Amino acid sequence: MTKQRSSNKARSKTSVGWISWLWLFKFATVLLVVGVVVLVYLDAQIRHRFEGHRWSLPAKVYSRPLELFKGQHLATGQLDYELTQLGYRWVKHAKAPGQVQKTNKGLAIYSRGFRFADGDEQGFLVEVSLQKNTITDLRQPSGESKALLRLEPQLVGGIYPAHNEDRDLIQLNDLPNGFIETLLAVEDRNYYSHYGVSPWGIVRAMWANIRAGAVVQGGSTLTQQLVKNFYLTDRQTIWRKLIEAPMALLLNIHYSKDEVLEVYLNEVFVGQAGKRAIHGFGLASRFYFGQPLNELKLHQVALLVGLVKGPSYYNPQRHPKRATKRRNLVLSVLAQQGVISDDQKRQYQGLPLDLTEARQVSRYPAYMDVVRQQLQQHYQASALSSHGLRIFTSLDPWVQRQADTAMAEQVKKLNQRHGKIDGLQGALVVSHRDSGELLALVGDYNGGYAGHNWALDRSRQVGSLLKPVIHLAALETGRFSPVTVIDDGPISLPQPDGSLWQPQNYDRKSHGKVPMYEALAKSYNQANVRLGMRVGVDKVLQQLSRMGVEQSIPEYPSVLLGAVEMSPLQVNQVYQTIAGNGFYSPLSLVRQVTEANGRLLSHFPFAVRQAASNDSTYLLQHEMRMVANHGTARGVYRYLPKQQQVAAKTGTTNDQRDSWFAGFSGQHVATVWLGREDAKPTPLTGAGGALHVWGQLMQNLAYTAYEDIKPQSLEYYYLNVTTGETMPKSCPNGVWLPIPKTSAPSFNTTCGY
Amino acid sequence: MYKNKITSFKYFSLISLVIFLGGCAAPGYGPIVEDLSVQARASERLPASPNNVSTKTPNNTKVISQPPVPVVTVKPKPYVAPKAAVTITAQPISNQVVTQLAAQVAIPESPLPASDQAVVEQLLTEADQLKAQGKVTQAVIQLQRAQRIAPREPKVYARLAALQLSLGEASRAEQLALKGLTLVPNKKSYQYYFWKLIGASRSHLGNSQGEAEAMGQAAKYK
Numbered sequence: 001m002t003k004q005r006s007s008n009k010a011r012s013k014t015s016v017g018w019i020s021w022l023w024l025f026k027f028a029t030v031l032l033v034v035g036v037v038v039l040v041y042l043d044a045q046i047r048h049r050f051e052g053h054r055w056s057l058p059a060k061v062y063s064r065p066l067e068l069f070k071g072q073h074l075a076t077g078q079l080d081y082e083l084t085q086l087g088y089r090w091v092k093h094a095k096a097p098g099q100v101q102k103t104n105k106g107l108a109i110y111s112r113g114f115r116f117a118d119g120d121e122q123g124f125l126v127e128v129s130l131q132k133n134t135i136t137d138l139r140q141p142s143g144e145s146k147a148l149l150r151l152e153p154q155l156v157g158g159i160y161p162a163h164n165e166d167r168d169l170i171q172l173n174d175l176p177n178g179f180i181e182t183l184l185a186v187e188d189r190n191y192y193s194h195y196g197v198s199p200w201g202i203v204r205a206m207w208a209n210i211r212a213g214a215v216v217q218g219g220s221t222l223t224q225q226l227v228k229n230f231y232l233t234d235r236q237t238i239w240r241k242l243i244e245a246p247m248a249l250l251l252n253i254h255y256s257k258d259e260v261l262e263v264y265l266n267e268v269f270v271g272q273a274g275k276r277a278i279h280g281f282g283l284a285s286r287f288y289f290g291q292p293l294n295e296l297k298l299h300q301v302a303l304l305v306g307l308v309k310g311p312s313y314y315n316p317q318r319h320p321k322r323a324t325k326r327r328n329l330v331l332s333v334l335a336q337q338g339v340i341s342d343d344q345k346r347q348y349q350g351l352p353l354d355l356t357e358a359r360q361v362s363r364y365p366a367y368m369d370v371v372r373q374q375l376q377q378h379y380q381a382s383a384l385s386s387h388g389l390r391i392f393t394s395l396d397p398w399v400q401r402q403a404d405t406a407m408a409e410q411v412k413k414l415n416q417r418h419g420k421i422d423g424l425q426g427a428l429v430v431s432h433r434d435s436g437e438l439l440a441l442v443g444d445y446n447g448g449y450a451g452h453n454w455a456l457d458r459s460r461q462v463g464s465l466l467k468p469v470i471h472l473a474a475l476e477t478g479r480f481s482p483v484t485v486i487d488d489g490p491i492s493l494p495q496p497d498g499s500l501w502q503p504q505n506y507d508r509k510s511h512g513k514v515p516m517y518e519a520l521a522k523s524y525n526q527a528n529v530r531l532g533m534r535v536g537v538d539k540v541l542q543q544l545s546r547m548g549v550e551q552s553i554p555e556y557p558s559v560l561l562g563a564v565e566m567s568p569l570q571v572n573q574v575y576q577t578i579a580g581n582g583f584y585s586p587l588s589l590v591r592q593v594t595e596a597n598g599r600l601l602s603h604f605p606f607a608v609r610q611a612a613s614n615d616s617t618y619l620l621q622h623e624m625r626m627v628a629n630h631g632t633a634r635g636v637y638r639y640l641p642k643q644q645q646v647a648a649k650t651g652t653t654n655d656q657r658d659s660w661f662a663g664f665s666g667q668h669v670a671t672v673w674l675g676r677e678d679a680k681p682t683p684l685t686g687a688g689g690a691l692h693v694w695g696q697l698m699q700n701l702a703y704t705a706y707e708d709i710k711p712q713s714l715e716y717y718y719l720n721v722t723t724g725e726t727m728p729k730s731c732p733n734g735v736w737l738p739i740p741k742t743s744a745p746s747f748n749t750t751c752g753y
Numbered sequence: 754m755y756k757n758k759i760t761s762f763k764y765f766s767l768i769s770l771v772i773f774l775g776g777c778a779a780p781g782y783g784p785i786v787e788d789l790s791v792q793a794r795a796s797e798r799l800p801a802s803p804n805n806v807s808t809k810t811p812n813n814t815k816v817i818s819q820p821p822v823p824v825v826t827v828k829p830k831p832y833v834a835p836k837a838a839v840t841i842t843a844q845p846i847s848n849q850v851v852t853q854l855a856a857q858v859a860i861p862e863s864p865l866p867a868s869d870q871a872v873v874e875q876l877l878t879e880a881d882q883l884k885a886q887g888k889v890t891q892a893v894i895q896l897q898r899a900q901r902i903a904p905r906e907p908k909v910y911a912r913l914a915a916l917q918l919s920l921g922e923a924s925r926a927e928q929l930a931l932k933g934l935t936l937v938p939n940k941k942s943y944q945y946y947f948w949k950l951i952g953a954s955r956s957h958l959g960n961s962q963g964e965a966e967a968m969g970q971a972a973k974y975k
Contacts, residue, residue: 067902069872118883118894147872148902434904435897581935583928592894603890606897606913608928614935667904707905712938 039250042243046250049231050263055167055279057388057596058160061371062153063395064439064591065114068128069148072135075702078398079107079130085154085397087290087356097123098295105137106130112292114152117392117592117600121150133702154397155286157368159375161385164275168282169388172262176296179281180261181339182305186330188222189337191261196223196252197245212329223248226264270304271311278311288316290356298340299348302330316353324353366427366443366453367395367589370569374590378602388596393589394437396430399668399701403428403440406696411445411674414689421684423677427454428693429572430670435606436576436585439668441569459565460658460675464523464686465651466544466562468578468620470532471520473543475616477535482517482623482737483724483745488527493557503529503561506652506685515721517623517737521631523650525561532560546611548573548584562651571662572671578624579647579664581709582617583608615711615740621647622738624663632687633663639695645706646698650686657681659689666704670694714738717745727751865908865942873903877912884916892916907936907943914950918957927954945974 066082083100088109094101097112106129113123126146129137138146158166172180184191190198198221220228227247232240251260271278271287278287284304285293296304306326307314316323328349335345371393375384383389407426415421428442443453452458474480488511493501503525505511511524519527532540537555544553553564566574569587577584585608593602612620624647627633633648640646648663657679662671672690676682682689710716718734720727724745727734731751739745868874876899883892893916899909910933918926930950937943952967 067898069870069902071870071872072902118891118898147875432901432904435901437901581932583932583935591897600890603894605893605917605925606900606929607925608932610928610931709905709936709938711935 038243039246042247043250043254045231046247047254050251050255054263055165055169055266056161056386057169058158058166059375059384059387059389059391060155061157061159061368061391061393063156063393063397064437065116065153066151067148068126068135068138068151070135070137073702073704074130074133074135075398075402075700076133078133078702079128081401082151082154082398083107083109084357085290086152087286087292089291089295094125096295098291103127106135109149109151111149112152114150115598116150117390117594117598117603120598124149153392156364156393156395156397157371159372159384159391160276163277165277165279166283167266167278167280168286169266170262170280170282170293172258172265174282174292174294175265176294176301178298178334178339179293179296179301179305182298182301182330182334183222185333185337185339186305187225187308191222192257194221194223194252196248196250197221212333220244221248222264223251223260226260226267227251229269230263230267268308269311270307271315288355297348297351297354298334298344299327299331299351300354302334302348303327303353306330316355320353327353364395364400364441366441366455367393367400367438369443369453370438370441370456370589375593379593389601390594390596390598392591392593394432394435394439394591395589396439399430400440400442402697402700403430403442403670406693406700407442407672408446410693410696413692414674414684418683421676421682422680424674424682425454425677426672426674426690426693427458427568428670428672428697429455429568430668430697431572431576431587433576433579433664433667433669436580436587437591438587438589445674454673455568457567459567459570460673460679461562461653462564462566462571463562463651463653463658463660464525464528465571465574465649465660465662466540466560466564467520467523467528468624468649469544469547469574470528470535470540470560471516471623472578472612472616472620473540474516474531474535475619476543476612477539480516480531480535481739481743482515482619483719483721483739484516485513485724486516486519486527486531488512488514488519488524488530491526491530491533493529493533495558496556501558503558515724517626517735518721520623520649521627523627523632529557529560533557543612544574546584547577548586548611562653568671568673571660571673572669575662575664575671576669577611578617578620579669580608581614582610582612584611585609615713618711618714619738624648628663633661633691635687635691636663636695636698639692639699641703644698644703645708648694650691652685652687655681656684659684660686661690661694663694665698665701666706668698668701670697672697710738713741715741715744719745720748720751723748865911865946868903868906868908870903870906873899873906873909876902877908880912880916889916889920905936907933907940907947910936911943911946911950914947914954918950918954921957923954923957927951927958930954941974945971948974 066079088098088100091099091101094108094110097110099110101108105127108125108127110125111121111123114121125141126149127137127139127141128135129139138149140146160166188194188198188201189204190201194201201221224244227244228240231247232244266280266282268281269277269279270281270284273287278284281304282293284307285291285296285300288304289296289300303316303323303326306323306329307316309326313319314323314326331340331345331348334340335342340348371391372384375391379389407428411424411426415424424445426442426445428440429438430440431438441453441455443455474484488505490502490504490510495501505525506523510526511522514522514524514527516531518524519531537557537559540560541553541555549566549570553559556563573587576587585606588604590602590604592600592604594600625645627650628636628646628648632650636646636648644665646663646665648661651658651660651662657675659674659682660672662669664670672693674682674684674689674693684690716736716738717726718729718731719725719737719739720731720733721735721737725748726745727748728751733751868877876895880892880895880899883889883895893913896909896913896916899906900913903909910929914926914929914933917923917929927950930947934944934947937947948967948971952964952971955961955963955967
C-alpha cells in the first residue's frame with residue numbers, strides 16, 4: 001500500500017512524457033501479476049482451511065449419567081435438579097425429547113438418548129413411578145416395563161485450547177424448524193442466489209433499515225461474514241477490506257451453498273463466558289437455553305439469530321430487555337416476510353426468553369483439576385484441547401452440589417459462631433464406597449477457586465485420623481480384639497534427637513485401663529500411642545502403605561498421633577480401604593475416553609488389592625461405628641436419622657490447627673478438612689468443625705442401608721467391658737461387640753458388680 | 754530516482770513472490786491458521802494449579818523436625834491414575850488352562866443364584882452378549898455399571914473376576930474374587946465358586962501352594 005502511495009507522488013513530479021506511460025504500463029502489469037498471485041494465494045488458503053481440520057475442538061468432560069431403575073434410591077429433589085441441569089422442559093404433555101411431565105405416580109420423562117462409550121442409548125418416553133424418593137416402576141407408554149434407563153450425562157467442562165474457543169459441532173439437519181428461514185431473513189435474504197457478495201443486498205439492507213428506523217439487516221452476505229470470521233483477524237483491517245469480497249467470491253465458487261452455510265453456523269461468534277468464546281449455534285443453544293439446538297422453539301431461534309449482530313450488546317443474561325427487544329424485532333421481520341403470521345408473531349413475542357438457570361461457568365474446578373491431571377498422564381495437551389475427545393467421568397452432580405453447599409453453609413455458620421476465623425479454608429472429598437470412584441471434590445470453602453485446590457495439592461497434619469490405622473495393624477496381628485484392655489496412663493517416649501516425648505490426652509487426663517474400642521471412640525492419645533508402640537510403628541506404617549500411602553515415612557512414634565501431613569484426597573484413599581472391607585481400590589474418576597465419533601480409546605478397569613483381612617477390617621469398622629454412636633463423632637446424629645449407620649473418625653491437630661472428619665455410610669466415603677490457610681490455631685476441633693460439613697453432606701445424599709455383612713469367623717457377644725467376659729442381656733452397661741470365635745470370651749452369668 | 758522505483762518494484766514483486774511461495778510451501782503460514790500447539794491449561798474453567806504438578810517429587814518425604822513432635826510431610830503427589838487399559842494387553846489364558854478351569858468350576862454358569870434385581874440380570878446378560886461378540890472391554894464396562902448399581906451383589910464380582918481370568922488377568926481376578934468372598938459369608942455356592950476361581954487364578958500365577966489352599970477352602974463348601 002505504501003508503495004502505491006509513493007509512486008503516485010513520483011508520477012505528479014514527472015509531469016509529462018512517454019517514460020511515465022511505459023512506467024505506468026509496467027506498473028499495471030506488475031499489479032496484475034501481484035493481483036493474480038494474491039488470488040492464487042487466497043484460493044490456496046481458502047481451500048486449506050475449509051477442507052482441513054477446521055477447528056480445534058476442546059475435549060468434552062461428562063459427569064456420570066443418572067441411572068434410573070426399579071429400587072433406585074434418590075435424594076429429595078435430586079431427580080428434578082438433575083433434569084433441570086440437563087435442560088429438560090416441564091410441560092403438560094411430554095411428547096418430544098427433552099421434555100418432562102408430572103404424573104400421578106411420579107414423572108414422565110422423554111429422554112434424549114446419548115452416545116455412550118459402551119454404545120448408543122436411545123431416547124424414549126417412560127413414566128417413572130416414585131414412592132418416597134424410591135423408584136418403584138419404569139413403564140413405557142405401550143405398558144411395557146423397563147428395567148433400566150440412563151439419562152444423558154451432564155457436560156461438566158472442557159479442556160480448552162489457548163484461544164479459548166469453544167463450540168459444539170452441528171450439521172444442517174440438526175437445525176430446528178424455522179432456523180434457516182429466520183437466519184436468512186435477518187442476515188442474508190438472497191443467500192441461495194447471490195455469488196458470495198451482493199451489492200443489491202447492501203442497498204436492500206439500507207432500505208430495510210431506513211424503513212424499520214433501526215439497523216435490522218447487515219449489508220454483507222453470510223459468505224462475507226464467514227470469510228471475516230473464519231479467515232481474517234481484526235488486526236489486518238485494510239488488507240481485510242480489500243480481500244474480503246474476492247475471498248467470498250472464491251468460497252462461493254469452490255463450495256456449495258449448504259457447505260458454506262454449515263461452516264458459518266459453526267463458526268459464528270455468539271457470546272462470551274468469561275474467557276471462553278462461544279462459537280456456533282450448537283454451543284450457543286446449550287449455553288443460553290441448556291438445550292440441544294434441535295429442541296428450540298421459534299422465539300428462542302429468533303433470539304439466537306438476533307444475537308449475531310452484537311453478542312455482548314444483546315447479551316440476554318446481562319441485558320434481558322435489550323435482548324427481548326432485539327428478538328421481537330427479528331420476529332417482526334419474519335412476519336413482514338410472511339414466514340410467520342401476525343398471530344404467531346404476537347404469540348412468540350409474548351413468550352419469556354426461556355434462558356437456562358443452570359450455571360454456565362466453572363462449576364467443578366477442583367474436580368476438573370484432577371480430571372486434567374489424570375488425562376495428562378495418558379494424553380498430550382494438544383490432543384486434549386483439539387481432537388474433540390469425550391471424557392466420561394464419575395462426577396456425581398448431585399453429590400457435588402450437596403458437597404459445595406454443605407461446605408459453604410457450614411463455614412459461614414462456623415464464622416458466625418466463633419467470630420470471623422481469618423482465612424478459614426476447607427476441602428471435601430467424596431467417593432463411592434465400593435467402586436472407589438470419586439464423586440465430588442471441593443477444593444475451596446466457597447466452591448470457587450482461590451488459587452489452591454485444598455483437597456489435592458495441600459497437605460496438612462492428619463492428627464487422630466491415623467488411629468484407625470493403628471487399630472487395624474493391631475487387629476491384623478491377631479493378638480488384639482476390640483475388648484483388649486489398654487492402659488491410658490501417661491507415657492514417655494525418647495525421640496531421635498534425645499528429647500522425651502510425652503503425648504497428652506485432649507482433656508489432659510488419664511482414663512486408666514480402657515478397652516481398645518473405647519480408646520478409639522474417645523480418641524485417647526495415651527492409650528493409642530501405647531497400643532501403637534505394642535504393635536510397632538513399623539507395622540502401623542506398613543499397614544498405612546498397603547492402604548495407599550506409598551511414600552516412605554520415618555518411623556517416629558509421633559506418627560502414631562498423626563504427625564504426618566496428607567492431602568484430604570490421600571486421607572480419603574486410606575478410609576476408602578477401610579470402607580471397602582480391607583480392599584484397596586485406587587480412587588479413580590475417568591471411566592472412559594472416546595474419540596469424537598464414539599470410538600473407545602481408554603477404559604479404566606476396576607481393580608482391588610487386599611490390604612487387610614476381612615475380619616480385622618470388620619472389627620475396625622465396628623469400632624468406628626461406635627465412634628459415631630457414642631464417641632467423638634456422635635454429633636453426626638444431629639444430622640442423620642438414628643437408624644442410618646455410619647463409621648467415622650474425628651481428627652484434631654495441635655492447638656486445633658486442623659479440623660478433620662472422615663468416614664463412610666452404606667454408599668459414600670467422605671473426608672472433610674477445615675483449617676486456616678496460614679495453619680495457625682483455630683477454635684475448631686474435628687467434632688466442632690469438619691463434623692458439621694460431613695453431617696450436612698450425608699444428610700442430603702440418597703439414603704442407602706449400611707448393609708452389615710459379618711464374617712463367619714466373628715460372633716457378637718454381650719460383654720462386660722471391664723472384665724471382657726460375657727454377661728446376661730438383662731444387665732445394664734453391657735456392650736454388644738464382635739469378637740473372633742477363636743478368642744471367645746468366658747461366660748459369666750452375673751452382671752459383674 | 755527511476756532506478757530506485759524499479760528496484761522498489763522488484764522488491765515488491767519479490768515480497769509478493771515470497772509470500773506466495775511461503776503460502777505454497779507451508780500451508781500453515783499466515784495468521785489465519787490457528788495455532789494447535791497450545792496448552793490445555795489457560796482457561797477459566799480449568800484454572801492453572803499454582804503448583805506445577807510435574808515438578809513435585811512424590812517419593813521425597815520432607816521431615817520437619819519440630820521436637821518433641823516431628824512432623825512428617827507426605828508430599829502431595831500428582832494424582833496417580835489407575836492403570837488404563839486401552840486394550841487389554843495381557844496374554845490370553847491358554848486353551849488348556851481354560852478347559853481345565855471349566856472342568857474345575859462351571860464358569861460362570863448355573864450354581865449362582867439370580868440377583869434379586871432384574872436390572873443386574875439384564876446388565877449381566879448384555880455383558881455376556883458383548884463378550885460373545887468379542888467386545889470384551891464393553892463387557893467389562895457393562896459389568897462395572899452393574900457393580901455401581903448393585904455394589905454388594907456377589908454375582909457381579911463373580912462375573913468380573915471370571916472375565917478377568919479369561920483374559921489372563923489372573924492377579925486382578927484373584928483379588929476380585931477375594932473381595933467377592935467378603936460379601937457372601939453365608940452363601941455356600943458363592944464361597945465354593947470364589948475359592949475355585951481363586952485357585953484357578955493362583956494356578957495361572959504359578960502359586961501352587963496358594964492354589965492348594967484355595968482348593969482346600971473350596972472343598973469345605975462343596
